[in-house]
Amino acid sequence: MLFNSYTFIAFFIxxxxxxxxxxxxxxxxxxxxxxxYIFYAAWNPPFILLLWLSTxxxxxxxxxxxxxxxxxxxxxxxxxxxxxxxGMLCFFKYGGxxxxxxxxxxxxxxxxxxxxxxxIILPAGISFYTFTTLCYTVDMxxxxxxxxQSMLDFALFVTFFPHLVAGPIVRPPQLVPQFETPRKAxxxxxxxxxxxxxxxxxxxxxxxxxxxxxxxxTVFGFPGKLQTIDAWLGVLAFSxxxxxxxxxxxxxxxxxxxxxxxxxxxxxxxxxxxxxxSDFWRRWHITLSAWxxxxxxxxxxxxxxxxxxxxxxxMITMLLGGLWHGAxxxxxxxxxxxxxxxxxxxxxxxxxxxxxxxxxxxxSVEPVPVVTVSASFAPPFFRSKGAQNFILALLTxxxxxxxxxxxxxxxxxxxxxxxxxxxxxAGNGAPILPTIDMxxxxxxxxxxIVTHWFMRNTTVLEVAQKTKWWIVGIVWTAMLLLLxxxxxxxxxFIYFQF
Amino acid sequence: xxxxKFLKAGxxxxxxxxxxxxxxxxxxxxxxxxxxxxxxxxxxxKKRSEVYASPASSTVFIGSSRIKFDLDIPTWEAxxxxxxxxxxMVGTSPRPLLQDLANDEKFKGKLIVDVTEPLFFMxxxxxxxxxxxxxxxxxxxxxxxQRASGVLDRQLESRLVFLEENAFGLNSLLNYMQIPNRQGxxxxxxxxxxxxxxxxxxxxxxxxxxxxxxALQHWQTRNWTILGALDKTPAIKGDSLIAVFKELKTAIDxxxxxxxxxxxxxxxxxxxxxxxxxxxxxxxxxxxxxLTYTQTDGIHxxxxxxxxxxxxPEWSHLATPDVLIYTKEFIKELNQKGWFSKPVTxx
Numbered sequence: 011m012l013f014n015s016y017t018f019i020a021f022f023i024x025x026x027x028x029x030x031x032x033x034x035x036x037x038x039x040x041x042x043x044x045x046x047y048i049f050y051a052a053w054n055p056p057f058i059l060l061l062w063l064s065t066x067x068x069x070x071x072x073x074x075x076x077x078x079x080x081x082x083x084x085x086x087x088x089x090x091x092x093x094x095x096x097g098m099l100c101f102f103k104y105g106g107x108x109x110x111x112x113x114x115x116x117x118x119x120x121x122x123x124x125x126x127x128x129x130i131i132l133p134a135g136i137s138f139y140t141f142t143t144l145c146y147t148v149d150m151x152x153x154x155x156x157x158x159q160s161m162l163d164f165a166l167f168v169t170f171f172p173h174l175v176a177g178p179i180v181r182p183p184q185l186v187p188q189f190e191t192p193r194k195a196x197x198x199x200x201x202x203x204x205x206x207x208x209x210x211x212x213x214x215x216x217x218x219x220x221x222x223x224x225x226x227x228t229v230f231g232f233p234g235k236l237q238t239i240d241a242w243l244g245v246l247a248f249s250x251x252x253x254x255x256x257x258x259x260x261x262x263x264x265x266x267x268x269x270x271x272x273x274x275x276x277x278x279x280x281x282x283x284x285x286x287x288s289d290f291w292r293r294w295h296i297t298l299s300a301w302x303x304x305x306x307x308x309x310x311x312x313x314x315x316x317x318x319x320x321x322x323x324x325m326i327t328m329l330l331g332g333l334w335h336g337a338x339x340x341x342x343x344x345x346x347x348x349x350x351x352x353x354x355x356x357x358x359x360x361x362x363x364x365x366x367x368x369x370x371x372x373x374s375v376e377p378v379p380v381v382t383v384s385a386s387f388a389p390p391f392f393r394s395k396g397a398q399n400f401i402l403a404l405l406t407x408x409x410x411x412x413x414x415x416x417x418x419x420x421x422x423x424x425x426x427x428x429x430x431x432x433x434x435x436a437g438n439g440a441p442i443l444p445t446i447d448m449x450x451x452x453x454x455x456x457x458x459i460v461t462h463w464f465m466r467n468t469t470v471l472e473v474a475q476k477t478k479w480w481i482v483g484i485v486w487t488a489m490l491l492l493l494x495x496x497x498x499x500x501x502x503f504i505y506f507q508f
Numbered sequence: 509x510x511x512x513k514f515l516k517a518g519x520x521x522x523x524x525x526x527x528x529x530x531x532x533x534x535x536x537x538x539x540x541x542x543x544x545x546x547x548x549x550x551x552x553x554k555k556r557s558e559v560y561a562s563p564a565s566s567t568v569f570i571g572s573s574r575i576k577f578d579l580d581i582p583t584w585e586a587x588x589x590x591x592x593x594x595x596x597m598v599g600t601s602p603r604p605l606l607q608d609l610a611n612d613e614k615f616k617g618k619l620i621v622d623v624t625e626p627l628f629f630m631x632x633x634x635x636x637x638x639x640x641x642x643x644x645x646x647x648x649x650x651x652x653x654q655r656a657s658g659v660l661d662r663q664l665e666s667r668l669v670f671l672e673e674n675a676f677g678l679n680s681l682l683n684y685m686q687i688p689n690r691q692g693x694x695x696x697x698x699x700x701x702x703x704x705x706x707x708x709x710x711x712x713x714x715x716x717x718x719x720x721x722x723a724l725q726h727w728q729t730r731n732w733t734i735l736g737a738l739d740k741t742p743a744i745k746g747d748s749l750i751a752v753f754k755e756l757k758t759a760i761d762x763x764x765x766x767x768x769x770x771x772x773x774x775x776x777x778x779x780x781x782x783x784x785x786x787x788x789x790x791x792x793x794x795x796x797x798x799l800t801y802t803q804t805d806g807i808h809x810x811x812x813x814x815x816x817x818x819x820x821p822e823w824s825h826l827a828t829p830d831v832l833i834y835t836k837e838f839i840k841e842l843n844q845k846g847w848f849s850k851p852v853t854x855x
Contacts (some may be wrong), residue, residue: 202514302610444693
């Protein structure tokens, strides 16, 4: 079920009514669980079985991991859990990719092998709920928190519909305690939740789908060389599209949960105002970068095993992070680019005392201090710290756009074509974008960058609290009106495919 | 203090939104626009699921836009007593739809295939068949949620004019500004809003304003000229054409082997369109040859004096009064060919 659908609106209204009825808390939790299964089944009913399997197995394995005194048996249980969860993910998500590469490899060494292409359906949200359950089993292994006592609470933790198919990726301590006590939204939470839901849908339907997606599709789908401006506008359109699409989903999830009285973690913090890549990964898909830090980077050794090993660990983390996004080598290259940027940034970072914290992947609410270089030849404006930081943010945004070329391109031929068009001075590419599309992309992207910059150290709700009520009302009206006017046919969120 | 802020903002948003939406709806109704439905994959999929009715009680139609405009479904159903399942898609070759029905073992009904030669025999099938393939794919992979959303969507569309996306959606409003493009850039020409609206049964129609405004009609004929000028490649001939005929025959034979019936129809065109079509796709080399190769009957509008005289306002689709006449004449021709399970009387 998509947030941007009439079915969800009807579903959510029913959920709000049921959740605010005077039922016992256990009944409300059962309602939420059944609703979450309906939410998932509305995509493809048989795949509910996979979700159940994952839930039941990890509930019992998690409890066994916590209580098992024998270290070898605990290790075996952990391995079984990892094989089960990652095996399922690998089969559904990477089965075709692995087979394709295996066939390419054996054919290259002269073995004639051409199996039928498997037709494996990718279950919606498998990457997300697999990581959610892995959080739990690994935490139980490390005994970081106590096992969830109730199967109902655990099942709800895994399948809670706002975060089920595309995050935010929640940790057990963030969500499970919320199920232990009765809760429903007070008036402020309800209204703020509805405001966030409106905003998330506006970002997805109006900005991502209506304003940007067609330009991105046109540019990335063009089979020839492009004029530089067309190539750049197409890539910028995609960078805006993926942000508004994914951040829009996360905000919808947070808003929907808030309307029910629950709190989900923030997942985006104005990433296009990031100054440097460490800062970028503290702002983009925050819950994923925190997961990668805690369950991959730190277990690999983090930055505790020397400089060279730190760079290796960073690269491994980012390569696997790239592969998580999709079964294609272009995603691996995307991850490799981000890993390289992080490594280069670390190389030139001022040296500090060693720390066990991995600064590159630590979500932080503190502004990142930036070393500025005074340039006496620059005009006065550019000598200000704010201006220098803004320029560095633009440079970061520029480099992020280069990575998005690989993320969006279906293959390396397309990626190369885009990159050569973007950086070509020959000017013999084709112009393809209509003027109206160029205007839409330009206006939206400029406003996006400016908004990100001014909002980088605050949140929408904080700003709304400080703003006159009638301005908030007008902005809310405008978002809903544009949403109604856009009525773009319900297209999926991009991250559903992950 | 904070509670009241969001409460007041929420109330203001609700009141303003209702007022603006009501005004927007009233504005378009006052311009004479009727309630119309979006020609989307969800509605097409709903119609596609209706093809399994008994052959005695329904006929399925596939084609491009002409049959959508030219077949008056209420007249068809009133005169024949049969349901019309309209699966035609604008700007699209129906050949993938024919393949889809041929490969569907459960389909054993009656099928009429409307032929618009520039689309039907287009060399660039990636372009001409794109919408058809997307529609078929959507139908096959439609989720329960999409089906439910379609039902809710149609309830709203049946009551609100402004929900017609092609006419009143945000991007349509922006495209209507018709900002000039750079040289060499192609963008699909803007169609007059009044040109095509669609009922819930997927019948297309021109608004009264379009029928009485020659400026709008000339706007649309200019659009056809632009679109017709795009594909400068010669029409397929020789082996390529035979390959198409063979593909059609294979599909038709599958349907007829199961007890189904197939008929071709060529709906009217006029003016610049018929001139181009006659020049690029001569009747004897395409229409007649296709009927002979596939051993399938067909009704060509030029073969009958009752239908040969129509003038299309924008060269390609019939005006509403002519639609009713054409539909009755078409039914008469089908009746003479024994199409219906019981003879039909056309008054």
